[in-house]
Amino acid sequence: MFIFYVIALYTLRLGVTPTDYQCKEQNNDMDWFFVYKLPGGKSSHHLLPNAATDWSVVETIDDQQKPMHSTMNIYIASGTKENTNIVAYSNYPPHFKFEPPMNPEKGVIMAEDNNKGFWLVHTAKYFPN
Template sequence: MWRLVLTLTLFSLGSEAMVTCRDNNDHEVDWYILYKAPGEKIPDPQNPPKKKYKTEIRYIYIDSTTQRVDMVPGTTNYKNLIDSSAALGNTLRPILKSVKDMPRNFGFLSYSDQPPGCSANPKKFGHSKGVLMVEQNSYGVWLLHSTPQFPFRRDQNTFWPESGFQNAQTFICVTFHYNQFRNIGKHLQYIRAFPFDYDIPNDFHQELIEATKWVQANPPTTSPYLTLTSKGQQNFYSFAKQQSKDLTVGDLYFTIAKVIDSDVAVQTWGCQPERALSYCSNGNHRVYNIDIINTNTGVCTSVIKG
């Protein structure tokens, strides 16, 4: 059984559903996870004497309907793989247009600590990235990701940024009912997400409106997470990192391990200095620091650090 976690880390509405996670074939799905492998330089056969290279990208995809991992073949034409004709482009279609062309009952919010065209103060705003799209009293999408400057533009041909090629990137898309976005708005306030592009109607949930105004809320002390239920009745845990010198409180991944009552293997950005080793306590829960992930893309290997 899948047990999924949303961190600062579908439904059958018929063919007329506008806001839903969509797969590579433009079919509606309850959720999907997309792992884009690091970009790989390959020789350009059209310019061998000049030693020019093309960047090839590939990704691994799984969703609620397949329950299996599919590796999408690599290509140098990223517009076919990432943009308008693949899962991300299909899912983001409702916002790839001018605001004046969007329905009145529709709202969206893009947030990022590394937004395009501006900057977010890391001492004031959460280290988090995502996109919300929602129809009032209907359904919406929460797309969490790790890609800087994404979406670069609300245009089907330019929403994927050049900054997303070199490193691996992850995406988690889930479709929720409108009533779940009250708690999602609270989560954005807990982590103080930095909104850089949004249009939330004035009669939407107040929590979403306040999230666009940088209104911060303190996470509840009684529980370190919120439980969200997708349209397909899959439960997701939404965690907001708390500030504390106590590892069992202030460490996000140790908190996750306690809540789901399981060991946790974590891969985070590995270039920061003094990166922590794996945490192996005498208790029931361990957090393993994954240095590199081994996938069937053939790009990398697997090592557990510490």
């Protein structure tokens, strides 16, 4: 099972060029979202703040209009990556081929100067790699 959690962080004060990192869906800012990716494929379920009681089904987790892609694309499409504060952590080193007997928590934290950022916590092996 892959579980993705994203929480917007508004308390980081870091000296970088502004890029406006935060949770997004279809270019709309949001405070948080949850994504549950079903095992063995790309389909997923999303829980968004404007519909916090209903999960919506998505055919593919990397749909360009959905939160996971919209949020990560801020970094991928940014021309100022050298000024981005990013921390990626995983108990799977790159190209690791066996499962270590540890907590499966992994994540990415990104932030910039406007007190905006996000924290992606997940259990997907090799992401990011």
